[in-house]
Amino acid sequence: MNKKFRIGISCHEANHVCDKSQYKESTFWEKVKLNIHLLYCKACREYTNANSKLTAAISDSKVTCMDKNSREYLKNEFNKALDDDSLSK
Amino acid sequence: MPKNLLNPNKWIDLYADYLFNYTISRVNDREIAQDLVQDTFLAALKSMKNFKGEANERTWLISILKRKIIDYYRKINSNKGKAEIRITSNNDSETDGDWLEERVADPFDKTAEDTMQNTELGEAIFNCLAKLPEKQAEVFRMKTIEGIETEDICNELNITASNLWVIIHRARTAMSSCLKENWF
Numbered sequence: 001m002n003k004k005f006r007i008g009i010s011c012h013e014a015n016h017v018c019d020k021s022q023y024k025e026s027t028f029w030e031k032v033k034l035n036i037h038l039l040y041c042k043a044c045r046e047y048t049n050a051n052s053k054l055t056a057a058i059s060d061s062k063v064t065c066m067d068k069n070s071r072e073y074l075k076n077e078f079n080k081a082l083d084d085d086s087l088s089k
Numbered sequence: 090m091p092k093n094l095l096n097p098n099k100w101i102d103l104y105a106d107y108l109f110n111y112t113i114s115r116v117n118d119r120e121i122a123q124d125l126v127q128d129t130f131l132a133a134l135k136s137m138k139n140f141k142g143e144a145n146e147r148t149w150l151i152s153i154l155k156r157k158i159i160d161y162y163r164k165i166n167s168n169k170g171k172a173e174i175r176i177t178s179n180n181d182s183e184t185d186g187d188w189l190e191e192r193v194a195d196p197f198d199k200t201a202e203d204t205m206q207n208t209e210l211g212e213a214i215f216n217c218l219a220k221l222p223e224k225q226a227e228v229f230r231m232k233t234i235e236g237i238e239t240e241d242i243c244n245e246l247n248i249t250a251s252n253l254w255v256i257i258h259r260a261r262t263a264m265s266s267c268l269k270e271n272w273f
Contacts (some may be wrong), residue, residue, distance in 0.1 A: 015156050015258060017260070019165055019254060019257055019258050019261060020254070021267055023233075023239075025100070025239065028131060033152040034116060046097070047229070047262075050266075050269070051261055051265065053128065053268075054140075054261060054265045054266065054268065055233075056223070057210060057214070057268060058214060058233055058234070060210065061205060061208075061210035061211040061214055062207060062211070063104040063110055063111060063211040063214050063215070063229060063234055064107060064109070064110060064113055064186075064234065065109055065234050065235060066109050066123065067235070069121050071101070071105060074101060074105060074126065074130070075101050077127060077131075078097075078101055078127075078130050078131070079132075081130075081131055081134055082097060082098070082134065085134055085135075
């Protein structure tokens with residue numbers, strides 16, 4: 001079947017839109033197309049479910065990590081100590 | 090059993106976020122958590138020769154961090170000079186809380202349990218993140234946990250936007266199947 005005549009989008013595109021919407025970066029039309037695709041594609045439905053579950057888990061857990069500056073600072077301090085340590089041996 | 094080896098050069102990249110997240114759920118202050126993590130790494134470096142090779146590298150670091158957290162709480166308690174428990178702490182109104190039964194924890198208030206579960210979930214997430222290839226883990230962390238804009242990540246890592254989305258897609262697929270096994 002010619003791609004032009006397909007209603008909606010390919011699975012590849014659908015997954016891309018789904019990934020983007022996890023970060024609220026997809027447009028309204030992309031979401032409409034994704035949802036049409038999900039109506040008839042079981043594999044993408046599963047992927048979308050797993051994907052939103054992952055997003056929910058991460059926001060629930062409130063994981064956090066160091067910001068860039070403090071990580072750099074920590075790295076510098078640690079490398080200094082590492083150098084001192086290897087020199088003293 | 091093969092002996093575990095220590096490789097301090099990779100510690101910060103591999104474990105800094107894990108340790109930080111572990112600390113922050115216990116002390117609730119970014120500055121203090123930052124200091125404790127730094128102390129842990131430096132202390133670990135000093136006592137490397139005491140490492141017997143029985144534990145995994147990360148387990149060993151966590152055990153040092155736990156000591157540091159305990160020491161921290163000890164210190165702030167001795168600063169105050171006392172750790173007291175007052176049973177009449179919430180006696181603001183005349184009628185409520187006169188009976189001891191009224192003061193017990195509300196069984197429907199699950200916040201403590203939720204927090205505990207969230208801490209465990211956070212640890213599961215970091216375990217899974219550690220299993221990803223380095224590049225995927227880095228991009229995923231920046232995008233999902235730190236919430237940096239796509240454009241900024243692309244500039245910093247020198248990759249194109251479509252490249253980034255491919256990495257994100259792979260990372261998300263791996264993360265959800267890993268969490269499926271270990272959490273959901």
